[in-house]
Amino acid sequence: MFERYRTIVDDWDAFQASLARPQPATLRVNRLKADPGALRARLEERGFRLEPYDWYPDLWRVAEEPFSPALTLEHWLGWFYLQEAAAALPVLALDPQPGETVLDLSAAPGGKSTQMAERMGDRGMVVANDPDVHRLAALSHNLQRLGVTSAVITRADGRRFPGGLAFDRVLVDAPCSAEGNARRSRRARQGASRHQRRRLPAVQAALLRRGLALARPGGVVVYATCTFAPEENEAVVDQVLRQAEGSVVVEPLPHGLPGAGGVTAWEGRRFLPDVEACRRIYPHHLDSGGMFVARLRKRGPVPWEERGPEPAGADEPAPAWTEPDPGLREQVVEWLRREFGLTGSEIDGLHAYGGQGQGIWLARLPRVPGWTAVRSAGIRLARAHGATWKPTSFGLMHWASGASRNVVDLDRPSLEGLLQGRQIAAPPGARLLRRGWVVLRYRGQAVGCGFWDGTRLRSALPHERAGELSSILRRESSTSSAVAAAGHPAPGDQGAGDRQA
Template sequence: MEHLRRYAPIVDDLDAFLAAAEEPLHRVVWANTVRTSAAEVEDWLPDRCPEAERIPWFDAAWRIPAGASRPGKWPEFALGLIHSQEEVSLWPVWALDARPGEEVLDMCAAPGSKAARTAVGMGDRGRLVANDRKWGRLQGVHDVVTRLGLTCAASANANGAHIPGEACFDRVLVDAPCSGEGTSRKAGGGNRARIVQDDFHKLAAIQKSLLRRAVELVRPGGTVVYATCTYAPEENEAVLDGIYPEKAAIEPIQVPEGVHVAPGVTEWEGQRFRPDVANAIRFWPHLNDTGGFFVARLRRL
């Protein structure tokens, strides 16, 4: 994890961060409340995993310890009563806060967990467009949505930066392709995170084009959530800085009590960013025993 030492200037405890980045990662299961209820899942869950622990800040979700029985092999998973996901990746959907009846776009939807969680949060009412640039990856999205019995989601195959239309969605989620440094606790994640400096800037160019298009696609007053599973300010705050302040404001995100986050950084390696990037939130792995993530919520003006 030596490559992560570059973040020493912006992390509160470098040693704790590096140690946590190598620890095995637990999973989360959440109830598909379109088909079942949290109470029903809690009735049978101890038989599958006695160590399962309810997560207080997410609706109908439980932690499954690393090394415990794999939820994907449970019959309830096959029946579409639950879904399994990494805990920290639930936060972009939480920040999006999509409501029943709304028009929502998941711009980079594969492999489909965030799209599914969004549709369940909408009560399977409204319209969710699950888009991905790669046609082959959309099959995974379709499989997740079908298994869970969700009908409000439709798939689309387009480069997110070139999706047609103007101001046609209430909310847009941009879970952008990134360097993946925050996935080091997952199997193989450490290898995926080993990139060179030039890659940060190549990715940032893609990310900026996606975010700019997302702001254009959302209605005035609507919400855009930008998220990555990386720590690099080049892919996070610098991307937000590419949005003109008169186009969108970066809103504060009030996380529930007991959740520990760090604010977005306003300066990195001599570059200063627009002040409201500090309203974004950073999830460092040692703060909540999760993977790493960055989440920002923008309001179109």
């Protein structure tokens, strides 16, 4: 397996041994929603043993797991993201800062985009792009689940991404042969085919050139793949550096990040010495997958900027910015007060976009690029529903946990019944004023939208989210039963007053 890489892997025996072992789960704390100490305590109460990485303390290796961390309420609420250790490195190499304008050129399913936004404190703008319409749903889901209000989602071929906006930083996480996923993918274990090794580098180089063209002078571009193949890694960087004619340089990754240096020769071909500053992460380095990371600095205009996007075409002019609607925001504040007893302070610092049947999106962005590629901005609070608004479950999750009107606090059996499609009577203490949409709350957290018809209550959570939460509640129930049989209180089952991250 991967015998062709024997001469460039720093420890062949360790490399081979790691490929034969199952890959452990790792999770990244989402500080936009969770306190790391409180989150760790909650998970360890359930029997998880977590080991933070010294080079990234908010990334934890799951050393012991009673069940998958994906089956926890904390994951469902967006308090952490399951992200393998190697995959966290490209954003650390990019090092985005609060207030910057950053582009993730191939963003789905959203792990790196959410990591960017979290490290930026949700301040600035993250443009999360993907060309595949089927992958945009996962991208939007994860950005909203983790509470990112500074992201704009676009759909465009990265080689033709619209111009007119100079980005401070660009991540080119290029499609590749994915050999670094060998520990969790049978297909990846077969290695790249010759056809892939011929086809992919042209696409990768075009994406990297476009990323560099989109960056401002002095900006940073990180090129990353999850493969071992030098044809897709150092060879691509080498080619683009030569074409850049000195306008682009390779920089070392920030101090303390793991991995081995880039290779400077492969199968009779010699690369520029600069590529040695790139970083190769093999599975045995982090007990993770594989990754290649190159950090590039744009000194000035690159030669191909004058020729427009890849392939040849005219750059778009600066985008006609889309402005928020202050009047719509005032309506939103009044609606939150009237329907849910909220003060409106819950959305301080956010701007309202939408109308004309699009629903309402709340974003921390004072304006949004007017490209035709734009699909959304921030988190959708409500959808148009005839002459009224229907709140989204993500919108209520993020802004309505403090509701004092039209809110129902549910115990586990009641919530399970709703998620299974049953209609139930309103529990004691429910604050229901009129027929209509209500906040469903569990353990003090808004978990989504329900509907009260004046007599009975039903769930209005999207089918997929309801199914995920139902699985989590079943896991909680079985865990609680096992703990109770042992004569101990069930961890994390203290009701609405439970400790919250």
